[in-house]
Amino acid sequence: MSVRKLKPITPGQRFRVVNSFDTITTDKPERSLIAPKKSSGGRNSQGKMTMRYTGGGHKKRYRIIDFKRAKTAVNAEVLTIEYDPNRSAFISLVQYTDGEKAYIVAPNGLQVGQTIVSGENAAPEIGNALPLSKIPLGTVISCIELRPGQGAVIARSAGTFAQLMARDGKYATIKMPSGETRLILLTCMATIGAVSNSDHQLIVSGKAGRSRWLGRRPRTRPVAMNPVDHPMGGGEGRSSGGHPRSRKGLPAKGYRTRSKVNPSNKYIVERRKK
Numbered sequence: 636m637s638v639r640k641l642k643p644i645t646p647g648q649r650f651r652v653v654n655s656f657d658t659i660t661t662d663k664p665e666r667s668l669i670a671p672k673k674s675s676g677g678r679n680s681q682g683k684m685t686m687r688y689t690g691g692g693h694k695k696r697y698r699i700i701d702f703k704r705a706k707t708a709v710n711a712e713v714l715t716i717e718y719d720p721n722r723s724a725f726i727s728l729v730q731y732t733d734g735e736k737a738y739i740v741a742p743n744g745l746q747v748g749q750t751i752v753s754g755e756n757a758a759p760e761i762g763n764a765l766p767l768s769k770i771p772l773g774t775v776i777s778c779i780e781l782r783p784g785q786g787a788v789i790a791r792s793a794g795t796f797a798q799l800m801a802r803d804g805k806y807a808t809i810k811m812p813s814g815e816t817r818l819i820l821l822t823c824m825a826t827i828g829a830v831s832n833s834d835h836q837l838i839v840s841g842k843a844g845r846s847r848w849l850g851r852r853p854r855t856r857p858v859a860m861n862p863v864d865h866p867m868g869g870g871e872g873r874s875s876g877g878h879p880r881s882r883k884g885l886p887a888k889g890y891r892t893r894s895k896v897n898p899s900n901k902y903i904v905e906r907r908k909k
Contacts, residue, residue, distance in 0.1 A: 651841025692850025707754030
């Protein structure tokens with residue numbers, strides 16, 4: 636994967652950096668694995684705006700992703716590596732030996748024609764899904780379950796990965812993408828390798844219109860508002876907003892909002908750095 640910097644033949648392309656998509660093999664999704672996706676425009680069932688700065692954007696169709704990898708001990712051949720407009724990572728179409736097709740989040744280094752498998756007896760190779768009890772210590776993993784059978788919820792976005800640090804009793808110690816160290820049950824599944832499209836963070840849109848294509852409307856800085864609209868608004872001239880906080884007055888940028896009596900606190904070995 637790599638990125639391309641465009642020649643400044645228009646103002647919008649002067650600073651634009653785009654993904655070269657050199658690993659993508661097709662632009663036609665599998666028809667049996669797509670579903671309609673409705674856009675709300677930030678409105679609720681009454682038609683009232685409940686989410687600001689949302690609306691517009693290109694029409695999308697949802698790709699149904701197999702996050703559970705529950706089809707164990709059945710080999711699957713990688714058919715394509717595809718772009719997915721609903722996520723930052725690339726996805727991969729795989730076909731099992733019994734003919735069933737499925738989409739998975741593509742790990743970095745997955746190749747078309749490669750064979751992958753999930754289950755306890757799978758080899759710890761790129762693209763295979765195994766329980767944490769069967770993965771060698773120190774392995775880079777992604778698409779991790781938090782509860783057995785739930786499906787992958789951790790390390791699913793482009794370029795992210797976690798690391799299996801240790802095993803003790805019925806728990807594995809995982810170094811999360813955020814830097815947090817956490818205990819997860821050994822029966823939870825994880826995929827070997829980091830998530831694809833690691834160059835996603837280098838992309839520069841180049842113009843405001845591209846944000847509109849993605850369904851993001853212009854966002855007003857709180858400092859530019861009036862006091863009636865935001866706690867950080869008001870002031871004479873170009874005075875800054877004071878202590879950073881949300882529209883409802885909750886402090887931001889470093890203020891910890893996690894409950895001290897959260898039941899899952901006992902599973903966190905070390906909090907992420909500020």
